Amino acid sequence: MSNHTSLYTVSDNVRRRNAVEKRFRFYGLTAIAIGIVALIVLLSSVLSNGSGAFQQTYVTLSVHLPADKLDKQGNRDPEEMKSVSTFGYSPLIRDAVVARADELGWVMPEGMKPKDMGALISKEAAAQLRNFVLANPEVVGTTIEIEMLANGRVDGYMKGRVDREFALLDSNIDVEQLDLVDLLIEGGNLEKRFNWAFLTSPDASGQRPEAAGLGVAILGSAYMMLVVLFLALPIGVAASIYLEEFAPTNKWTDLIEVNISNLAAVPSIVFGILGLAxxxxxxxxxxxxxxxGGLVLTLMTLPTIIIATRASLKSVPPSIRDAALGVGASKMQAVFHHVLPLAAPGILTGTIIGLAQALGETAPLLLIGMVAFVKEYPSMPPEGFFDPASALPVQVFNWTQRADAGFVERASGAIIVLLVFLIIMNAVAVLLRRRFERRW
Amino acid sequence: MNDMRIAERATSVTESKISAKGVQVYYGDTHAIKDVDVEIDDKTVTAFIGPSGCGKSTFLRTLNRMNDTIDICRVQGDILLDGENIYDPKVDPVQLRAKVGMVFQKPNPFPKSIYDNVAYGPRIHGLAKNKADLDDIVEKSLRRGAIWDEVKDRLDAPGTGLSGGQQQRLCIARAVATEPEVLLMDEPCSALDPIATAQVEELIDDLRTKFSVVIVTHSMQQAARVSQKTAFFHLGNLVEFGETGQIFTNPIDPRTEAYITGRIG
Amino acid sequence: MPLLWILILVLAIATVGYFAARTRAMATAGGDSRILHSLPNYYGMNAVLSALVPSLAVLALWLIVQPMYLQSHVAGMIPDHVIAEGSSRDLIMSDVRRIASGLNIAVEQGAMSANEASGLRSELTNVRERLAEVGVALGSDVQPEVLAAAQEYRSIAKSGSFFMLIVVLALAVLGAVYAWKRSHKDFRARNIVEKAVLGLLIAAASIAILTTLGIVMSMLMETMNFFSQYEATSFFFGIKWAPDFRGDSALGILPLLWGTLYISLIALLVAVPVGLFAAIYMSEYAGPKLRAVAKPLIEILAGIPTIVYGLFALLTVGPLLRDYFAKPTGLGESADSVLTAGLVMGIMLIPFVSSLSDDIINAVPQSMRDGSLGLGATKSETIRQVIVPAALPGIVGAVLLATSRAIGETMIVVMGAGAAAAQLDKGLAEAINPLEAMTTVTTRIVSQLTGDTDFAAPETLVAFALGLTLFVITLGLNVLALYIVRKYREQYE
Known part of the structure; x- marks a missing residue:
């Protein structure tokens, strides 16, 4: 034994191969890094675009409410005062801005009109004011302090989305208006704070991004999830019990199995076509x-729930069934009294994950008209299930299709809300699994 | 004990190939191998025997550092191959394993052709200068694996299509193709029928002329049939090590005696 | 009567039936439940099932059939001359429904008495004005025939709902009474209940088949309708996509298919190497710590809804590619492009590919790895020359599944790929420019079926043909992939 090489000297062949090995490892690490970086970029882009939606700028002004304009009859009857539309209220708001500007020593630049000053307040404010007056008719004739939504561009200026450079290019706001905003900030009339209305109020029309909220969408999504839960869970569990515990091996069972595995992979848009047709x-x-929407999502979620349920039924050892049958229980009793309760945590986890998938699904809902503009809240279930509503992911899509840039912030904000719901649902699923997982 | 033909073979060339001193192996908190010293001679078949879980396979795997692939496994002590410590940081396990080949419990041919199975080692280690050279190595290895005659007409057929015994001999051919100096065999016949076992045992005896062979076996008869040296492991300890004839006919330790007479194991 | 009340009533009948049947069974056994054939609860459950199943089945059927009947019956009442130029029977029918529901609201709010509503004459009253008072706005003045149809609609709907109530409740009571009568100590209640439950279980399992059938039927009918108006060969082999609702559309699927496949190709070029390498590293190299962090992080990507990816394409990736890539190179002007959609879709598919490959790589037996490492192969040699070839069929299956996902993906392409169809007639350079906007099959389905749709026009119906094509392609890929993967798994079991 003399011709062999020492182990202590690494041969050229091994050195070359180790270099290849290193490169290969590097590719693997790079791939993982790409995945994680993509996740971080994705989430941070959504967060940075959307966090602004949770803040909103409000303007507090003293508005004079002249009785001769708002209540011509003078008897403060809200029914009669309804004849004054929002067009009757917007001049009052404009005057309030002008008056406050004068107080603060505003020198009107050339070319600026009072109308431009009123434009700093949201178009929605007139409706706000009208509703307030109709609810409190006694304020007519007095001057009240009222808080109103600022215009979307002013809101953007407060959040740094809009600046003077931007204003030069934008026809909806100009530099002089921003000067006035600065003055009002000094005067303490502008305030930015948490935007509860974003979560509760309904959608608003194309020129009022500042007033648009997710209320109807959240309610619509919640209704759909209820429908999915009440249909997909029992049907899915029933189907799984049949397939796992009772189904004979025959053509019909095979057909069902093939159908379920294929439905799990059918593009979601196809379910939308099914719903429409x-x-x-x-x-x-x-x-x-x-x-x-709920019915369509139920059909989409069923395979997920069935697959999860069957897995957890399968994980219950046969000895449990044998034990039940051994003391004289019928097969049905063995399944419903013993197997099903033991499989319940797994079923629940699968159901929550299925619901989370359904909550984020968008494409099929577009086809069944959920993309329509809905400003009315749906009523209570079960009638409310038949009222028009929106859905969270569809609302996001809807807002991205609007021309006003203010909706970009809203869309990203809505995504954050959607993601928060998803995180909560998945966290609950993980906790359930941790808490109840049983190893046999 | 009806088949206790003790291998009466000359063990004249007794040059030490592997020398293990004070080897300890831990799996996490479990102390799997406790302070084992063993000398493995060149051109000799050394058998490791012992009841299941005694650590014989674990110890075998430390000899070509296959335990490196298990995260929680730690090895202490010195294992010298031709006087060089194989756990030295300078040693590349890849290079070590080319010198110390291994055959596993279950035949594990790659899902490739018979030819490619055997050519795999020579290819990665760059042993063949050209195609003809490689053909040569493959033929030589298959002959040495005593399977050439059975497969020479279907070298392109998948190795997984062979019978169990043929697969194991293919794996042996695959292992010898890299020209190792030591061949480790981890219960090579446990998945085979008696006829295939006999063929493999015969092959092991042939291999002794060229390599140092270490075989782990749960069958005492097999150890008696093929080995010159036998080591008896029990609960992670090397209880007794010596000439196979002596171990089986005149064991010193009472535990060895208990095992070979069938009282423990 | 609102649906909720009907449901509550039926449930109440079932509950009463439960206790009545249970008590009666116990009475026949003289209060000794051991004499009963089945446990007392089964007699109750028998009553519940007898009350619920037939009545709820009829209720569901009624709810589906009544509107269909109403529609066809009332639509027949409207004479052709009432349908104005540019209008259609469908539009008039929606007026009819609106007036009918307006009258209901008026009666509910007390603005009209029930008699007044049903006796309303458009010659005598301005219906439009009266309804506007209760907040129901109508597009035009009401013609007498339309009003008559609306009143007929109301009265049928009303009496229909009334009969439905009677029939459903009667069925529930009959079922409960029948079960109650049969509750006797020798009655094999458990067997009957279990049979019924098994029937319900089978019905639930069969919904999967019904769904597939529904998908195929719904698309097949409208597709046939489409092909009766538009040549099938021009659809399948047409190289121009230019729908025009005024007629004379070019509806060739090839440009859409090209866009779909091109985007999918880019997505796979991103997802397959990254996903595969990530899976390999995760299962073969990564220590438990890295795996515990990296694996869930990458799986989060799989849980993110596609609308989020769509927004990411629209707001971040698209403008980035346009400003730093397309404009400087002069290859394109728009943020929507094949590359934008393809890249983002690729990111979406990374976890899909990696978790499928992970499963498949882990299915390769450890003995293969040992065999290769024992010969002195490095890990990467083992992976490249033994594991990946061994896992190849499974990986191919995973890639096919990913392809099917990519082809059927909707939101990312709707928001990232643009609306313009690939211009296959403008030469190769135009057709393969990845920085050009290119629309896809799914995008067109969405755009043809949202907004105001006229289900008689080929421009709308083409969506069903597109959908069917999409369904057939993805189904084929899925079946093939599942077959390959199953064969692969059997090999190592």
Whole structure:
């Protein structure tokens, strides 16, 4: 044994191969890094775009409410005062801005009109003011302090989204208006704070991003999730019990199995076509209704729930079934009294994950009209299931299609809300699994 | 004990190939191998025997550092191959394993052709200068694996299509193709039928002319049939090590005696 | 009567039936439950099922059939001359429904008495004005025929709902009474209940088949309708996509298919190497700590809804590619492009590919790795020359599944790929420019089926043909992939 090489000297061959090995490892690490970086960039882009939606700028002004304009009859009857539309209120707001500007020593630049000063307040403010007056008719004739939404551009200026350079290019705001905003900030009339209205108020029309909220969308999504929960869970569990515990091996069972695994991979848009053709065009259910969305999402979620349920039924050892059958229980009793309760945590986890998927699903809902502009809250269930509503992810899509840049912030903000819901649901699923997981 | 033909073979060339001193192996908190000293001679078949879980396979795997692939495994002590410590940081396990080949419990041919299975080692280690050279190595290895005649007409067929015994001999051919100096065999016949086992045992005896062979076996008869030296492991300890004939006919330690007479194990 | 009340009533009947049947069974056994054939609860459950199943089935059927009947019956009442130029029977029918529901609201709010509502004559009253008072706005003045149809609609809907109530409640009571009568100590209640439950279980399992059937039927019908108006060969082989609702559209699928496949290709070029390498590193190299952090992080990508990816494409990736890539190179002007959609979709598919490959790589037996490492191969040699070839069928299956995902993905392409169809007639350079906007099959389905749609026009119906094509392609890929993966798994079991 003399011709062998020492182990202590690394041969050229091994050195070369180790270099290859190093490169290969590096590729693997790079791949993981790409995945994680993509996640970070994705989330931070959404967060940075959307965090602004949770802050809102409000303007507090003293508004004089002249009785001769708002209540011509003078008897403070809200029914009669309704004849004054929002157009009657917007001049009052404009005058309030002008008056406050004068107080603060504003020198009107050339070319600026009072109208431009009024434009700093949201178009929604007139409706706000009108509703307030109709609810409190006694304030007519007095001057009240009222807090109103600032215009979207002013809101953007407060959040740093809009600056003077931007204003030069934008027809909706100009530099002089921003000067006035600065003055009002000094005067303490502008305030930025947490935007509860974003979570509660309904959508607003194309020129009022500052007033648009997620209320109807959240309610619509919640209704759909209720429908999905109440349909997909029992049907999914029933189907799984049949397939896992009772189904004979025959063609029919095979057909069901093949169908389930294929439905899990059918593009979601196809379910939308199904919903449109069957539920709306054929069965005559209303468009934009949570019931239709819920039905479509139920069909989409079923495979997920069935797969999870079957896995957890399968994980219950046969000895449990044998034990139950051994003391004289029927097969049905063995399953419902013993197997199902033991599989329940797994089923629940699968259901929550299925619901989370359904909550984020967008494409099929576009086809069944959920993308329509809905300003009315749906009523209580079950009638509310048939009222038009929106849904969180569809609302996001809807806002991205609007021209006003203010909606970009809203869309990203809505995504944050959606992600928060998803995180909560998944966290609950993980906790359930940790808490109840049983190893046999 | 009806088959206790003791291998009466000359063990004249007794040059030490591997020398292990004070080897300890830990799996996490479990102390799997406790202070084992053993000398493995060149051109000799050394058998490791002992009841299941005694650490014989674990110790075998330390000899070519296959334990490196298990995260929680730690090895202490010195294992010298031709006087060089194989756990020295300068040693590349890849290079070590080319010198110390291994055959596993279950035949594990790669899902490739018979030819490619055998050519795998020579290719990665760059042993062949050209195609003809490689063909040569493959043929030589298959002959040495005593399977050439059975497969020479279907070298392109997948190795997984062979019978269990053929697969194991293919794996042996694959292992010898890299020209190792030591061949480790981890219960090479446990998944085989008696006829295939006999063929492999015969092959092991042939291999002794060229390599130092270490075989782990749960069958005492097999150890008696193929080995010159036997080491008896029990609960992670090397209880007794010596000439196979002596171990089986005249064991010193009572535990060894208990095992070979079937009272423990 | 609102639906909720019907449901509550039926449930109440079932509950009463439960206790009545249970008590009766116990009475026949003289209060000794051991004499009963089944546990007392089964007699109750038998009553509940007998009350609920037939009545709720009829209720569901009624709710589906009544609107269909109303629609066809009332639509027949409207004479052709009432349908104005540019209008259609469908539009008139939606007026009819609106007036009918307006009258209901008026009666509810007390603005009109019930008699007044049903006896309303458009010659005598301005219906439009009266309804506007209660907040129901109508587009035009009401013609007498339309009003008559609306009143007929109201009265049928009303009496229909009334009959439905009677029939459903009667069925529930009958079922409960029947079960109650049969509750006797020798009655094999458990067997009956278990049979019924098994029937319900089978019905639930069969919904999967019904869904597939629904998908195929709904698309097949409208697709046939489409092909009766538009040549099938021009659809499948047309190289121009230019829908025009005024007629004379070019509806060739090839440009859309090209866009779809091109974007999917880019997505796979991103997702397959990254996902595969990530899976390999995770299962073969990474220590437990790295795995515990990296694996869930990458899996989060899989849990993010596609709308988020769409927004990411729209707001971040698109403008980035346009400003730093497309404009400087002069290859494109728009933020929507094949590359934008492809990249973002690739990111979406990374966890999909990596978790599938992870499963598949882990299915390769450890003995293969040992065999290779024992011969002195490095880890990467083992992976490249033994594990990946061994896992190849499974990986191919995973890639096919990912392809099917990419082809069927909607939101990312709607928001990232643009609306313009690939211009296959303008030469190769135009057709393969990845910085050009290119629309896809799914995008067109969305745009043809949202907004105001006329289900008689080929421009709308084409969406169903597109959907069916998409369904067939993805189904084929899925079946093939599942087959390959199953064969692969069997090999190592």
């Amino acid at each position: 069957i539920f709306i065009n054929f069965a005559g259910l209303p468009q934009s209704a949570p019931i239709v």
